Amino acid sequence: MNKPAGKRKNSVLDWVVALLILAALGGLAAKIAAGFEYNWNWLVPLRFFVSIDAEGGWRAGLLMQGLLMTLRLAIWGGLLCAILGLIIGLMRTSNLLIMRVTSLVFVESVRNIPPLVFIFIMYFFVSNQLLPPKLISFLADLAEDNSWFAVLFCPPDLIENFLSGLLCIALYEASYVGEIVRGGIQSITGGQWEASRALGMRRWLTLRKVILPQALRKIVPPFTNQLISLVKDSSIISVISVQELTFTGIEVATTTGRLFETLLLISILYFFLCWPISLVLRQTETKRGSQSLA
Numbered sequence: 484m485n486k487p488a489g490k491r492k493n494s495v496l497d498w499v500v501a502l503l504i505l506a507a508l509g510g511l512a513a514k515i516a517a518g519f520e521y522n523w524n525w526l527v528p529l530r531f532f533v534s535i536d537a538e539g540g541w542r543a544g545l546l547m548q549g550l551l552m553t554l555r556l557a558i559w560g561g562l563l564c565a566i567l568g569l570i571i572g573l574m575r576t577s578n579l580l581i582m583r584v585t586s587l588v589f590v591e592s593v594r595n596i597p598p599l600v601f602i603f604i605m606y607f608f609v610s611n612q613l614l615p616p617k618l619i620s621f622l623a624d625l626a627e628d629n630s631w632f633a634v635l636f637c638p639p640d641l642i643e644n645f646l647s648g649l650l651c652i653a654l655y656e657a658s659y660v661g662e663i664v665r666g667g668i669q670s671i672t673g674g675q676w677e678a679s680r681a682l683g684m685r686r687w688l689t690l691r692k693v694i695l696p697q698a699l700r701k702i703v704p705p706f707t708n709q710l711i712s713l714v715k716d717s718s719i720i721s722v723i724s725v726q727e728l729t730f731t732g733i734e735v736a737t738t739t740g741r742l743f744e745t746l747l748l749i750s751i752l753y754f755f756l757c758w759p760i761s762l763v764l765r766q767t768e769t770k771r772g773s774q775s776l777a
Contacts, residue, residue: 521743528745531735549731550752552645555637556717556727557756560652561710567657568706572664578686586661593658598719602651606723610647619643641726648717648725656713663705667698707764711757718753728752 574586679689721730736745
């Protein structure tokens with residue numbers, strides 16, 4: 484059994500390079516501070532996290548509402564794009580030509596269109612056809628009657644925009660997840676398929692019992708990276724008036740005139756949304772490395 488290699492010690496060259504980088508960053512910061520005359524005031528945008536209503540109670544401010552909307556888009560969008568991506572990946576590896584061609588056309592069409600153009604096409608031409616009014620009114624009534632549903636899903640007055648944005652971002656990310664699933668399935672050697680056929684297993688049973696459990700180990704790391712992209716790409720749907728973090732941040736910056744503080748604050752919030760996903764990815768890679776060395 485191979486033992487994992489010990490941690491690499493930092494050499495003198497590592498410290499020299501690190502000091503040079505810090506010196507360069509410090510010089511850049513000093514140059515910006517010298518030529519950038521601006522009166523910083525971080526308290527102004529921070530007040531938009533929590534506000535006080537007319538009755539003296541605490542309620543979520545504009546930035547907090549945008550942060551919660553981004554979290555909802557990340558959770559539900561990640562779940563939906565995982566399901567759609569799995570279906571697309573299975574279609575890409577299907578024995579049926581119509582399945583392969585249909586999924587290929589979808590993937591190549593979405594991946595080779597700018598995301599902003601795709602969002603506009605989906606919002607103005609497709610989402611209105613895929614989202615029946617009865618479903619929207621049902622979910623709006625459900626969110627109005629059930630406060631927990633409104634917190635976990637969406638406030639009743641934002642249901643239509645939220646569903647349109649969710650559908651847009653899920654379909655866009657699913658095109659990439661489908662290729663991740665396809666790559667994971669095709670990375671399994673042909674001997675696994677042949678052995679399963681020799682045992683009399685059908686294709687779907689082979690996929691479920693043999694191929695997908697092995698492919699999952701290779702799918703999880705790139706899928707986690709795609710989740711990070713989903714969180715960041717959710718800012719694009721602010722153009723269709725989905726009140727997520729970027730949309731509300733622009734409103735705060737426009738209202739207060741504190742553009743730089745608000746944009747930096749939004750960047751910090753996106754960082755803390757994506758950082759836990761990066762930690763999960765790192766732990767997954769560490770487990771895979773320790774299992775392969777065992």
